[in-house]
Amino acid sequence: MTDTETRVLSVETIEISDLKQIIPLTDPERPLLWMRKGQGLVGIGEAVRLEFEGPTRMQDAAAAWRELVDAATVTNPVELPGTGLVAFGAFAFSASSAEKSVLIVPRIILGKRDGRFWVTKITVAGDDRPLPRLEPRAFGDEYRISLLPGDEDPGAFRADVETAIQRIVRGDVGKVVLARNLVGHLPEGSDIRRVLVDLAMGYPDCWTYSVDGLIGSSPETLVGVSNRTVSARVLAGTMSRGRDADSDAEAATSLVTSVKDNDEHAFAVQSVVAALRPHSPHLTWSELPFALKLPNLWHLATDVAGPLTDRATSLDLIAALHPTAAVAGFPTDAALALIDELEPFDRGRYAGPVGWVDAAGDGEWAIALRCAQISPTGDITAYAGCGIVAESDPMKELTETKMKFRPIVEAFG
Numbered sequence: 001m002t003d004t005e006t007r008v009l010s011v012e013t014i015e016i017s018d019l020k021q022i023i024p025l026t027d028p029e030r031p032l033l034w035m036r037k038g039q040g041l042v043g044i045g046e047a048v049r050l051e052f053e054g055p056t057r058m059q060d061a062a063a064a065w066r067e068l069v070d071a072a073t074v075t076n077p078v079e080l081p082g083t084g085l086v087a088f089g090a091f092a093f094s095a096s097s098a099e100k101s102v103l104i105v106p107r108i109i110l111g112k113r114d115g116r117f118w119v120t121k122i123t124v125a126g127d128d129r130p131l132p133r134l135e136p137r138a139f140g141d142e143y144r145i146s147l148l149p150g151d152e153d154p155g156a157f158r159a160d161v162e163t164a165i166q167r168i169v170r171g172d173v174g175k176v177v178l179a180r181n182l183v184g185h186l187p188e189g190s191d192i193r194r195v196l197v198d199l200a201m202g203y204p205d206c207w208t209y210s211v212d213g214l215i216g217s218s219p220e221t222l223v224g225v226s227n228r229t230v231s232a233r234v235l236a237g238t239m240s241r242g243r244d245a246d247s248d249a250e251a252a253t254s255l256v257t258s259v260k261d262n263d264e265h266a267f268a269v270q271s272v273v274a275a276l277r278p279h280s281p282h283l284t285w286s287e288l289p290f291a292l293k294l295p296n297l298w299h300l301a302t303d304v305a306g307p308l309t310d311r312a313t314s315l316d317l318i319a320a321l322h323p324t325a326a327v328a329g330f331p332t333d334a335a336l337a338l339i340d341e342l343e344p345f346d347r348g349r350y351a352g353p354v355g356w357v358d359a360a361g362d363g364e365w366a367i368a369l370r371c372a373q374i375s376p377t378g379d380i381t382a383y384a385g386c387g388i389v390a391e392s393d394p395m396k397e398l399t400e401t402k403m404k405f406r407p408i409v410e411a412f413g
């Protein structure tokens with residue numbers, strides 16, 4: 001349902017004794033999923049769909065969500081994060097994107113967290129359709145899909161990085177994040193949950209998500225809000241994993257001591273802290289970033305956290321944070337202008353916020369990285385980008401995009 005008239009929802013969460021695998025429960029062709037370390041949420045069906053676009057898409061979503069929540073009757077004795085009324089969301093990176101931003105309230109949500117399990121059923125006043133069945137569905141046929149260069153070949157991407165470096169040296173911008181894309185096609189009727197299982201098993205410490213055709217495994221928490229506490233994990237600065245234990249340790253050491261990567265990282269931390277401070281004046285974070293190990297690469301990482309001193313919801317905070325310097329650059333406006341000039345494609349929801357929000361406004365939102373968008377006709381577009389600073393080397397940045405494509409390329413292949 002996409003009209004603007006406020007829906008009256010009736011929501012009931014009950015605790016259940018067990019829930020094994022959650023991915024088989026969601027829809028094979030339009031799965032709704034949010035998962036990390038084996039726990040999370042799946043949605044079945046669509047009770048309400050709200051669409052947004054333009055420069056105020058996140059603020060509009062925050063306002064629409066407040067209205068929907070105010071009109072809902074919620075029975076929720078479980079009171080864990082992710083229980084009661086919840087919407088899954090995915091937002092376009094750019095204010096001028098042709099891709100819609102969405103909040104989707106499923107008809108049924110199943111969740112597991114800290115050894116507890118629940119089912120939430122959501123009905124819309126006047127909607128007499130029976131609720132979808134709540135049982136695992138067998139996986140569809142296996143498939144292997146190759147993803148090939150999309151709007152630019154690797155040489156053109158390297159040339160863009162070279163141009164970006166010149167602009168940085170000239171002083172137009174301090175850092176810019178440039179991305180490229182890969183494309184492929186998913187045959188009709190393919191079971192997308194196969195890719196999600198691969199991502200969730202291969203990258204258990206990342207957020208594996210699927211919202212309205214946007215799928216991926218992101219290591220970066222844009223913002224989490226729980227019990228009036230805000231948290232974020234800022235990533236920027238990347239090194240490939242070593243082939244053996246010694247070279248891997250060396251890779252981690254060279255990342256944490258790299259001036260180029262630390263510069264790139266500092267921009268990203270500053271942008272997050274500046275956006276969150278008005279809502280959380282007593283934020284804390286470590287002075288030096290740590291090396292976060294993923295199966296395909298190392299990242300420089302900083303965890304930021306603090307108590308919220310206002311009534312900001314997680315949707316208000318994604319509006320305040322997006323786009324961070326980890327996905328746009330710094331200063332933001334100059335970086336966005338350079339992205340518009342150099343990237344020959346619409347990023348869609350790549351590098352935008354993806355996650356969920358509940359009735360209290362709490363939620364978990366990642367930056368949509370290591371992802372692909374699957375269109376309703378099966379076209380797949382995968383994205384990966386890199387932070388460019390004055391010391392960047394175009395060839396190394398191209399190699400970095402290849403490492404960042406790995407989760408998605410391997411999950412489809």
Ligand SMILES: C=C(O[C@H]1C=CC=C(C(=O)O)[C@@H]1O)C(=O)O
Pocket residue numbers: 177179220235236237238299325326327369370383384385386387388404
């Ligand atoms: C823009 C991406 O990664 C960002 C997050 C972590 C490390 C990054 C980097 O080292 O460039 C990027 O800022 C991407 O994966 O497409």
